[in-house]
Amino acid sequence: MKKIIGIALGITLVMGACKNGKTIPENEKTTENKVTMNPIYYKKLDVNGVHIAYREAGNPENPAIVLLHGFPSSSHQYxxxxxxxxDNYYLIAPDYPGFGNSDFPSTDTYTYTFDNLAKTIDQFLELKGLSEYALMIQDYGAPVGFRIATAHPERITAIVNQNGNAYEEGLGEAWATTKELWKNRNAETEKAMLPVFSLEGLEWQYTHGVRNPEVVNPDTWHLDYLRLSRPNAHKVNLDLFYDYQNNVKLYPKWQQYLREHQPPMLIVWGKNDAFFPASGAEAYKKDVKDIDFNIYDTGHFALEEEGEAILKKMRSFLNQHL
Structure with a gap:
């Protein structure tokens, strides 16, 4: 009996050392089923009485990248x-006040302008002790990020730009109703903006211009709809839509920053974006010399459909510049 058991054990060990008919090297035997995942931490930090939620990943000793989200999203988009x-970088993705899991303070206590959003996120980065970092910007991330960059040009190591506009030629046809709001904010022009907040309108923002809508996670627009259904959310976001005209007025200042400081820039742009078409990406070539330029056949949230290609480009670009 002992002899039979010994033979069976030997057969088991031999079979365990093989896979698909091939012998597994000794150094792989203990790790073949091991899965390495980079943990993401979900934290909050008090910034002048407003709790800013943020996602954090990676070793703080590594080069830092600050990920600034767009409308109607949050750090979830990253x-x-x-x-x-x-694995190689220290990543921080904050939610602006009123977005994501950050506090949604009343308009009585917090002013919802892009100046103030940028001020809050700048203070957040100060509290985090970040003195040098790359920026990744998308949509609203551009006006927030460029305000921070122009205030602290010495801190910006590089910019990854995914449909983050800084040129008038980059404002697409989807801005028509918003421009009417800028001309005359009243009940009629505000009402014309309301479809943006509907579930169908939010889904359109994520799926318009993509080749295959089935690759876009529907949790994205459902999360946004939940947050935009909170009391006073429409009013706050209409305030930001109206204030966006002040971003356009700052475009020349941001362009001057690019010309003077020449941050290395990676463009990863969805060309079918109705808000920020590819003409906005092309415009950066006028001012930035060190530019890695990439256009994708997708929509506003290019990471949803082209995440694999964009991440490959990001790793190559960041390894070169950080």
Whole structure:
């Protein structure tokens, strides 16, 4: 009996050392089923009485990247970046006040302008002790990020730009109703903006211009709809839509920053974006010399459909410049 058991054990060990008919090297035997994942931490930091939620991943000793989200999203839009790049970089993705999991203070206590959003995020980065970092910007991330960059040009090591506009030629046809709001804010022009907040309108923002809508996670627009359904959310976001005209007025200042400081820039742009078409990406070539230029056949949230290609480009670009 002992002899039979010994033979069976030997057969088991031999079979365990093989896979698909091939012998597994000794150094792989203990790790073949091991899965390495980069943990993401979900934290909050008090910034002048407003709790700013943020996602954090990677070793703080590594080069830092600050990920600034767009409308109507939150740090959730950068989940693929956080998962993929935390092995080599320190990643921080904050939610603006009124967005994501950050506090949604009343308009009686917080002014919802892009100046103030940028001020809050700048203070957040100060509290985090970040003195040098790359920026990743998308949509609203551009006006927030460029305000921070022009205030602290010495801190910006590089810019990853995914449909973050800084040129008038980059404002697409989808701005028509917003421009009417700028001309005359009243009940009629505000009402014309309301479809943006509907579930169908939010889904359109994520799926318009993509080749295959089935690759876009529907949790994205459902999360946004939940947050935009909170009391006073429409009013706050209409305030920001109205204030966006002040971003346009600052475009020349941001362009001057680019010309003078020449931050290395990676462009990863969805060309079918109705808000910020590819003409906005092309415009950066006028002012930035060190530019890695990439256009994708997708929409506003290019990471949803082209995440793999964009992340590959990001890793190559960041390894070169950080």
């Amino acid at each position: 989940r693929k970046v956080l998962n993929a790049l935390a």
